[in-house]
Amino acid sequence: MNLRSLGMGLVAASLATTAVAETTVNVLSINRDSTPWRTLYDDVVAEYNANNPGVTVTVEYMEDESFKQKLPTLLQSASAPDMFFSWSGGVFYEQAQQGFLKHLPDDVVSAWQQELSPGGMAALSYKDKFYGAPEASQNVAIWYNKDHAAALGVDPTSIETWDDLLAMVQVAKDGGVTPFVVGGQDKWPLHFFYSFLAMRIMGQDGMAASAAGENGGFDNADWVRAGQEYLRLIELEPFQNGFMGVKYDQATGLWGDGESLFHLMGDWDLGASRGAASDGGLSNDQLGVIPFPMVTGGKGAVTDTLGGASGFVLTSKAGPEAIDFLKTFMGVEAQQRAAREGVYIPTVPSAGGLVEDPILKQFAAIGGASTYHQLFLDQFFGSSLGGAINDVSAQMATGDITAEEAAALLEETRAFQ
Template sequence: MKHVSLTLAASLAFTAGTAFADVTVDVLSINRDSTPWLGLYTDAVASFEAANPGVKVNLQFMEDEAFKQKLPTLLQSDAAPDMFFSWSGGVFYEQAEQGFLRALDDATVAEWKQDLSAGGMAALSHNGKYYGAPEASQNVAIWYNKDHAAALGIDPTSIKTYDDLLGAVETAKAGGVTPFVVGGQDKWPLHFFYSLIAMRIMGQEGMAASAAGENGGFNNEDWLRAGQEYMRLIELEPFQPGFMGVKYDGATGLWGDGAALFHLMGDWDLGASRGAASNGGLSDDQLGVIPFPMIEGGKGAITDTLGGASGFVLTKDAPDEAIDFLKYFMGVDVQKAAASGGVYIPTVPSAGGLVEDVILKQFAAIGGASTYHQLFLDQFFGSELGGAINDVSAQMATGDITPEAAAELLEETRAFQ
């Protein structure tokens, strides 16, 4: 396993000597227990523990969907971690409002803003209080396999409209290549399709109006069309056989093994697919990235992006040592190592220029050109409505709900949450 090297730099000195009692800091992360994430995280923990005698960091991983389902129960129990991964957004707001999180003091916030991303920290703030530190910015785009594209005679960079994309799906099907792999069992990978189609149709103002319950909320012509356009794709049977029985980890492993032409997923998939693939995954030379295309008559822009601003937040009973580790774990040294090691696109301003991987650079360019960045809808709208968006995305994919019924269900959920 490749470990990204971290040194006990001078910036670690602020933690040295601040914690000598025998303290364990429990950290819960989503499924990043594979190369290169695990190497980065393991080295970060080892460096921090070496500089802080008496402090033990217990890093645990949980599959994404299990994380979402089990975290609410954990936060209400004695088994709550001291800090955990957060996508920010509505779910994070709920956790803060319910008193499950520990706020940082003003002096700490002021200090951290000098080195960390102020915008990223704002994403982990609510009602004037800051609860965590940002790690990475994420964007979702269409990955493509250059080998398959060349064999099929497809130039993915020429895909500018949704009809172009559907045409490429048909060409792939005719050529015996699976157009898209997807982890349908987890539902959230399917919600990327529905979300981006909706964004392309209604744009920033339309999405904001839906969130505010204006123009019928989610039960309007734009959301109905989003479902109908989504169903145009579904009717082409674009996914691998049995896609609803495959979770994200399995799907990204298939992608890494070259099982499809396209994969609609975020930049984190570079490391995830290589860790899950049976042969080390696709090389940078075999990969390309394009933004999700425009839809005819849509109010959105090709530069409107879907993604996240993730990090880690503290729970209400977290010890002071957890604050020290959070600062280091999300700090300059670790994020610079992540950037140079091709692990993720950092939020720390001084680390951004260190991104060397050609694929991550393409994602960074997409993010840098963004005219409107929409947080993942299943996080942005909170647990109830966000969960409903995931549900209807899966139900439409299996033909168990119509676009009309999906729009009605979402609006009912929004009105009553």
């Protein structure tokens, strides 16, 4: 072999070594476009990449419904990410059970629990194994537009019962103001109404009994009544025109543009609505938050909350670099920044007291006073039953099924899953 050939061989070997040393960590997130959340993610990724030569983290953002639909296929393919966003709950349990996830080593769990929320980490555990790191705690409540309320001469803080809310919906209709905007095409925003009504009517014990198939499961008087109360709202035509053709991202932009009196959505909507609005969204002075009201005769409590405990979980293909980045991505510094900048309500205990935004403080107070926290039903009950809850919420909203048919369909799905 001549020197030229030897040199070329050494260069090729060097390039091969460099190629092997380079590691890419692929992260799949729900849509964070045009929000402070996206800025936070991008900054954390950029800093990590700069401080870790040989490792490149990339984040792909996917609209929520597309994320839910495509993730099962991705997890079974060579294109699976190294980690992805998770709402926890039944869908997460299914993924862990089916072997799509990688659990953290015990020593990593012990170290992380010293800084990260043990309760949040527990939400991303299955059968005593931990599969990810927690990020935000979420609560859903009724937002209201103070400008519209003043113009209509109403005080949303006076709402105590579902009947009170329906009466105010009618006032808004009579005054030419859309009562609620909703992304009906995605279905899950509609399921918040149905979920809250079920919780208020049957309470924690009743919800647990349904999940266990007791008292008729979902095909009982309480679930039928939840559907009937939901249909009382639907009969008032409370949503914007063409709501079933509007996705969540569009609907939150409409809310940010001041197109309705109310908006039933989670605390994450503060940044999302401002990012999606045409002019920066509503100011804190224009916003108010109230809990979902009680239903007369219900067994629940107004302090029973609906929401999530989200974070990111590792897939079975994740390597040590992914574990290392996950700790930074969901770590104390990132969550403290999120708290200070009003991005979200963090799970890290040391960050909680840093929340200064007055709207997020109201949501934090709702969560702090919670007597029973129910995870989003479409996540809590797993993909089949959770998907059915979203489906019937949309079908009742369009008048395609009755409350009785919805309850029977849910129980049939529960029995066969």
